[in-house]
Amino acid sequence: MKRESERAIEFRASFPDEESAIRYYEKIRWDGNIVSPFDPASKVYKCANGKYKCKNTGKYFTYRTGTFFANSKLPLRHWLYAMTMLLNHKRGISSYQLADDLGISQKTAWSMLHKIRTAMGMENNKTLSGEVEIDETFVGGKNKNRHKDKKVEKCQGRSYKDKVPVFGILERGGNLVARVVPNTQSKTLVPIIKEHVKEGSVVYTDGWEYTGLVDGYVQRSVDHEKHFYGITYATDFGEIITVSTNGIENAWSHFKRMIFGIYYHVSKKYMQRYVDEFVFRFNTRNFSNSQRFNLLLRNIA
Template sequence: MSDLVRSTLAGIRTVDDMVRAFSDEERCRRLMESMIWPTGRVCPACGYRRSIALAGRDMGNWRARPGLYQCSNGSCRFQFTVTTRTPLHSTKLPLATWLKALWLTLQSDKGLSSVRLAEALGVSQPTAWRMGHALRLMMARETQLEGTVEIDEFYLGGRPRKQRDTPPVGRGRKGQKRTTKACVLAVVERPRDAEIGTVAGGARASVVVDLSAVETERVLEKEIDVAATHLMSDAWSTFAAVGQSFAAHDTVQHAKREYARGTVHANSVEGFNSRVRRTVAGVFHHISPEHADLYFHEMGFRWSQRVVAGQTTRRSPRGREHVRTLWDRIPPAMQLVAVLRTAVGRQLRRTRNGSISIKSPIAAFCL
């Protein structure tokens, strides 16, 4: 972390601190360059590490703007800025506005709706909606989870509206779907240990077609290192089938009112599922299955930005004692570094109808 990044982010504690830190556009550009390129500029086209600054140079009919660089690779010569081939590609908004939006999003416990973000930044709601998705795309994590990992499923959506001449779902009619809700598979990695300062494990969620063994295995192979994972789940038949390919697999029998057996439980992933439901109901009110994975990127990133603060003993209403882990959140300003380091390579574009299209979800040259 450069001295500029450390000195700037360490002083941000309140909204006033954030406004002062992100008030100068040139400083914001240098700050963003230091976070996206922590080891020096990297060409987003070929990955070459040497480039020249074109700022102020006479380019014929125009003069190069600040922050424009050209790759020194003789076979490339690609011209780029700090936002090229990132979710901020070709943005017309000041970089200060983007940094403010990112800090406000991370500072909130469960995120900000596009309406509230638009009010805070002074932009339109459609612009804030696209900004929010660009920030969520940068929050996606690609490293596979390992160690002790819990899995569970939940359904996204509310009760369908009653429609004339359409029978309600879930009445056992032959060939009829039991629900119109979107099925989501959630995965949570437990922290390595309970020592103070240990970072929380990762959390992922994905909309799936169904809970078949084939579909579940497809998602788990993408998100989890199967050979290095001890899987924890309930006794659902699909989880029992896919669990055979893992290094180890333990289950709890919810049907028999068994929710924990020593260290065998799925309480962490159920807690994440509960947080997702509360976030959707309290902040966004509704998210479509089409864009749900982007919202899950944000929720999973926020889940992982915590460190163990200690443990405490609680007593249940029935008099049973159990140990609970206490967590502290990583300061939102310091989370900016983790978000922007994986920006290059991920590309999001605006469509003609005002929606978004993800051109590339994979980060490149993340150093």
């Protein structure tokens, strides 16, 4: 793994000044053909100080207009650095570390990272098909690690008292979709499955049967309560079928390592944003660093 100093050196080489950062972002956003955010059909004039003018509306705009950069006083290079560090660290970067790197307050760094995560969330809205695995996980601390005055009774396992339930759908060999949910009842989860999984797909579960999927989907399950974790067999037609939810469970293990290894504590209020960050990283796992970086910039634009 590269040292942090090497990453910083590479970043400075790619974006030596603010102007180079702006030109790079404009290329990603407009690909050399500046488009007015007020009237896409309008002719655009280039003005002084990096501004552009929309002919039809008479309004001025910059590369920041229409993005969350618009209300920020920070240089674009700060934003690009934050994205680079967040993406290049396999488990993310804390706001304290980013604040130290950029010489800004922790509060500002925290706000920057959350805005970036909103752009990452665009990749957490895929349509899945074929064979998909579904499972829930519960994110929260363990009672044994709490002070005796803060222990919560009967909170282990699938309790919601001190944990946040997260529901995920994984297309085998493909993308992941994950949502923070209020509960794991069928009436809550089935609409999410129907929204993101094409009818006719095979749905693998960990022992739970969803009556709402009977008509449009094929359900296969493994009963973990009986210590049965999967089986592979061949049909009479030579089709190899693997009944398990090991793929989605492996994704959850990586997600929890991200939370507990970097962020330590995540509030329930912002859990979905951290889920979006993880899903973005998971769904772009076969991308190069530059491909992932450019995708994020396009999402922001």
